[in-house]
Amino acid sequence: MSTQTPMQFAFSESEYRARCQNAKGFYESRIEKPNAGILGAIVEFNPRTLDESHELYHQYRAAGWLPLEPAGGLPTAMLIESPQASFITIYLKKPPHQQESDLVKVCKQIKAELEAELEAALNAEIDRQVAMSLAKDERDRLQAEQQQRLNREQEVRDDLAA
Secondary structure, eight states, X not given: OOSSOGGGGSXXXXXXXXXXXXXXXXXHHOBOBGGGTBOOSEEEEOOSSHHHHHHHHHHHHHTTOEEOOTTSXXXXXXXXXXXXXXXXXXXXXXXXXXXXXXXXXXXXXXXXXXXXHHHHHHHHHHHHHHXXXXXXXXXXXXXXXXXXXXXXXXXXXXXHHO
């Protein structure tokens, strides 16, 4: 009756690892935006002054934060000056231990999402199987009623013929 087997709704460790690996690639190249709920290995800082930017840069570098790779798409620091204001942006990568901690969180979220997907797919399949079973029961009932009516008609014809 079913084309799907219950094993299709079982947790797949290989699927989970593949999704975590994919998320790791995105995480390593993404800029973190806490107000948007985006977790990334790169953090953007916007100090107000050049002196503040030097202090901030050295403070984070001393704490184990890493500069971005020179061949990457973002510079480690950017200064835009205009007559009215200066805009300073510094990009640093989180220390490896903090990145690992973030990736553990990301993988936990992926696992929860995967389990929710599997649960939803299983429930949809159960609903489909129930609907198919009810439809079959209804067809069988209608077929039995039709057969009973035909039998009754034949009995009446036989009685009238006798």
